[in-house]
Every structure is written in structure tokens, then in C-alpha cells.
Amino acid sequence: MWFANFLVAGSNTMILPFISLYIDTFGDYSDSYVQQWAGYVFAITFLVAFFFSPVWGRIGDKYGRKKILIITSVGIAFSVFLMGFASSVIYLFILRAFMGIVTGFIPTSIAFISAQTKKEEAGKVVGTLQTGTVTGGLCGPLLGGMLVDSFGFQYTFTITGAVIALASLLVIFGIKEVKIIASEKRKKNQKHFSQKEVLFIVFRNPTLIALMLITTIAQAANFSIQPLLALYVSEISTSENLAFLAGLAFSITGLGNLLSTRKWGDLGDHIGHHKVLMILLVFSPIFFIPQAVVTELWQLVLLRFLYGIIIGGLIPCITAYIRQLAPLSIQGEVLGYNVSFRFLGNVLGPVMGGIIASYFSVAVVFYTSGIFLFISAGLLWIASKKEDKKQAREVEWKETYN
Template sequence: MGNWKLNLGVLWFGNFLVMAGMTMIIPFLPLYIQELGITDPDRVAFWSGVIFAGNFVTSFLFQPLWGKLADRYGRKMMLLRSGFGMAVVMTLMGFAGDVWHLLLLRMLNGTISGFVPAAVALMSATTPRDKMGFSMGTLQSGGTAGSILGPFIGGLLADWIGFRPIFYITGALLFVASMLAMFVVKEKFDAGKAAVQPNVSVVAGLKELGKIPQLTSLFAVTFLIQFSMLSSMPLIPLFVQHLHPGGENLAFFSGLVGSITGFSNMIASPLLGRLGDRIGQERVLRISLIGAAVMFIPQALVQNVWQLFAARFLLGMFMGGLLPSVNALIRKHTPDGMESRSYSFNSSFLSLGNMVGPTVGGALSGLLTIRGIFLIATAMLFANAVWVSRTLIYRKRGL
């Protein structure tokens, strides 16, 4: 247990680099696709969506397998498998000769990914229980920081050194983070004890975990959180354009709307995690869900871009209490020896929300404006808070 703070520091850095690497391509992906020979605007838009989503599709499918192997062979081993594997694949993206190469590499990257859930599982196994919320919140802030700065760094580097060198740099940084984890991160894993455990299949493992009502509730909460948060994301640039007609720097303002939410999320995650250690993660999760639901209402009513910035900043503060609380509660309710598998299933539900949310939001945009989608997110998050109350808080009290 004495090494948990050192583990947390190294894995925070690793999460930062992984998420920065995943999001760094966002600003220049359509331009890179054009460099690969696709020039028609409609085909560029199509390939951009397919290539970006390819990573999440395979990640959703393969995360449970890596979780099963982590419980059997160790979380650190899966952490290093993912880190070194993504370092190689990310570097190869810089050598892509056409869009099919890039798509297949993105799908391969999703297949071998799993650094973040492995890091969460490893920290949950090495952190003292009374520090679990703080640990999960701090770890979450690393990934959030990477998601915020990744597109910004990618945009700067694209203008400075071109597209392909960015992939080489990202691969090298992921390699460094993996080497650091290999030599510094410590895990107490009883391989002998794990070897005598029944070799349960992925489907059987899901059924076994599904018998624990708290876990099924938490998996559903993760999906609904991501779905609610991301359903409006494809429409944000158009909404900013509507609020700032004829204004300059629309791309900058659109990026800032997303970044400001991540920035406040990064600040709040460790603080709300520490609060959860004091008053209970269930209560922090419910409060955060209600707060996030309320913060979508002013977004549906804003009249200028500055009001939208303020509402999105406050939304990020409450978002900081969501996934860290879920991760701490998953460890609380997961049987010993199945932690990695449980976190991997949760990661699959998170990837599913990442895929379905923007797709449904884009489809509904023809029927509703983004203001209506904000209100739908409010309703879903309120329903989620009721779900948490019934399945986690009242059940805990025996009501």
C-alpha cells in the first residue's frame, strides 16, 4: 500500500499521454485524409467519422477480454501490453499510405487498447479504501487533462511540423510512459491464487457480475452519462455559430466550449473524490448527476456564447464527480479477483456511450434543435439520479 501515491503519479502521466494521443488527431484528421488522396468534401466527412469511430467500436468489443486476462495474469501486464502496443500502432499511423490503412490501424488501436481501465483496476487494488475516491478522481483528472490539451497540441504541431511526425512523437511518448510504468509501478499480484481460480469465459463473467445489482446499475449509469454528455457534441460548433453570427474565430470558440468543460472537470475530480471518501461515493454520484442535469437547462436557454461558456464550466464541475465515483463504487461491489474484468465491462459501456450518443444526437438534430437535445440530457441525468438512489443508496440502507 505504501507505493500507491507513486503508482498514482506515474499512471496519471500515462493516462494523460494516452488520452492526448487519442484526441490529438481531431483537429487535422480531415486534412490528413485529404493528404491520403480523398478530396471530395462528402467523402472526407464520411471517412473522418468512420476512422474516428473505428477505435471505439473495437475497444467496445475487446475490453472484456483484456479484463479477463488482467484478473488472471495481472493488471500491470495488461497495462504494459496496451501501452507498448499503442505506441507501435500510433507510430505506424504516420506511415499510412491510404485511408484504409489508417482505418485498420485505428481499429487495431482500439483492439489492443485498455491502458486506462487497467490503470484504474491497478489503482483500485493498491489504494487504501479510505483514499479510493481521491485516487480515482486524480486518475480521472489525468485523462481529462489529456483530452483537453490533446486537440490543442495536435493543432499547434500540425501547423509546425506537419501531420505524420505527430504520430511518431505520440508513439515515442507512449513508449516512454510504458517504460516508466514498467520500472516504477508496483503491483502485488498473487499469480498462484489467480491460477487456481476457475477459467470463466467473458460471457460467463458478465453473467456472474450481472447477478450483482449494484454493478449492473453502475454499468448502466456509465453508459447513460456518456450518452447524455456526448449527444450534443456534434452540434456544438453549429450552436456556437448561431450564438456568434458573423463573428470571428468560430473554430477557436467551438474548441473552447469543449475545453472549458474538461478544465473544470479536471479541477473538480480530485476534490469530489476526496469528498466521496468522507460522505460516501453514492451521495457524491447522486449530487453530481442532479447538478449536471440542472446545468444543461441554462444551456438550452443561453442567448450568447459567453453564457454558454459559463454554463459549460459549471457542468464540468459536476461532471468531475461522475466517473470517479462510479469507479470507486465498482471496486466496492466487485468480488475479489474480478476487479479488472469489472472495470473492462464498464469501459465497454463507456465506449458504447461514446459511439451511440453522438450518433443519436446527430440523428435527432433533424427533429429537434440542440436546445431540445440539452433538455433530453437533463431528463436522462435526472432519471439516472433516481436510478442511483433506488439501486445504490436506498438498497444500502435496506429500504
């Protein structure tokens, strides 16, 4: 599973940093046009995925997640391959929309591994799996930059599709899904929830709601700058190897992720995932906002590396925390809703970034997203206080009536 995640993440990030440059090859467009459409093309995949992710989660809970992994990997490979033959921004937009239907390989793999892991070790194990994703994300932009500079966009898309197809073969022949069989007593006591009841559980729990909103905000902040990163690098660098340098600035965040993600998950298993999340959400804007005022490429690379170290723990800690809060029989669906909120952030971020950059500047995108990261820390603090009061009332009630 680690190698499959590595291949999918690496292949996806081969092309994502260069969407704006690819759009620019379709015609003689203004900078504001390219910036806006880069946001739209980047975001449409995640808008469609926002609606389909809970569906895949529910199907996975019922029929097994390996089937979902195969469907998504083959679908992604097919759509990416066709992107190399796009002749207009509309054609690219449609293909990215189709890709949204089958996007979800990495989130499904996280749910797949998490469901077969003890809750006490979930943060550490998911963190280990996440290293495969971030390692791929680290290598992908660098390799993609070299391929684009050397061979052009069409060959880069073709190679990317082939590598994702290889990941699907790894899943088909190398992954075995172990069905968790509950004891007879547990089966009798375990309730089966309808989709309406699952939604009721999610929206009634302030901590779950806070986690999903935090997921949206964090993803929106992170993705607000990604489609614009190549353009931003071109503003502070005069080098001819623009695609490679944009890939470097993009992937260095993945290196920070790689070095920290497992350690953050392990720390959350020991001291509590909500405490680790608070640390991450407070410190992430401290390294994100200063990226708006850099004057040299090395400054941007350093800040993005430090930012990557901080955000490396978000996914494993949020995933493990949700596992602690959600009943076993609906964990896949609840995680599916969390993935939907993540995709919602992936939609809002690029669109927000594109609009802000076109009206103001790319630097303003850093300021805006950093403020939202501070807001997400406040949401977690409020939810934690409500949870503490709820637990205190329950303890008081038990002491009163027992």
C-alpha cells in the first residue's frame, strides 16, 4: 500500500504545479485569465469528488475498500493520460471534472489501513502510510519539472498515466483485504446506521464538525497557492528552468511532511491528537504568511520546508481522532465525509487563490490563507471546551444518580 500511495501521489504531483503553465500553452492569454482558469481547472476535480467521496466510503464499508482502490486508480490513470491530448482549457476542465468522480485513491487507502489497525496505534500507522504519499509528493514535482523542461507536457501526462496504472496493478496483485469479523456478542450489540443517522451523528457532535471544518480550512489554505506557485516563482526568479524551480518549491513542503508526519502521529497516540492538532494549527500560519514577503527563491523554499514539517501531522491526527469518535460500523463513511470536506477545501482554495491573485496579487493569497489557519485553531479550541463541559456534565450526572 505504501508503494501504491507513493506512485499515485508522485504521479499526481508531476503535473499539478504546472497547470497554469500548461493552460498558457493553449493560447495568448492574459495573466489574470490564466490565474483564474488555473484555479477553476485545479478545483473542479475536488468539487466533483466532494459529492462522490461519501458514496465511495459507504460502498467500501459494505463491499470492501480494495475494489474502490482499483476503480479509482484505473480511472485516474485514464483521465490523466487523456489530459496530454487536451487542445483547450475547456477540454482540460472536462477531463479534470471526470477525474473527480474517481479521485479518492489516497483517502481510501488511509481508511483501508486505518480500519485494520488498532485505535491505539492508528496515528502512528497512518503516519507511516502518509510517508509514502509525501515521498511521492516530494519526488513528483521535481521529476515532472525535468520531464516538462525536457520533453514537453504531452509526454509528461502520458508517463504519469502509465505510472498510476502501475499502482493499480500493485493493488490488484499485492494487496489483500482482511475482513474484520466481530464477535457474536459484538455483532448483537453493534447497531447498523442509515445514511441519515450517520449524518445526524456527525452534525450532532461538535468535535466532529470542528474537525471537518478544520480539514476544509487547512486544505483551502494549502491549495490556495499551489496552482499559482509557478507564477509566483517566476516573479522572484529569472532562471530559465522555471518548471524545475516551481517543482522544487512545491515538493520541498513534501520533504518537511516526510520528516515529520510519522512523528506527529506517534505523538498524538501518546499525548492526545487534539493537543497535537492545536500545536500544528497555531504554528502553521507562522511559517505560511511570511512566504508573501520573500525576495529570493531560497527564502521561499526554506519557509515552505518549515511549513511542511508543521502540516505533516494534520491528516494522521485528524484521521486517528475521528476513529476514536465514530462507531466502528460507520467509520469508513464518516471518514468519507471528512474526505469530502477535504475536497471542499481543495475546491475553495484554488478558486479563492485565483480570484484574489487576479484582483490583488499572489502575496495577498498568503496573508488571507494564513488568517484562516488561525481561525481553524480557534474552532478546535472552542470544540475542545464544549467537549470538556459535556464530559463534566456526564460525570456530574453519574455521581448524582449513582
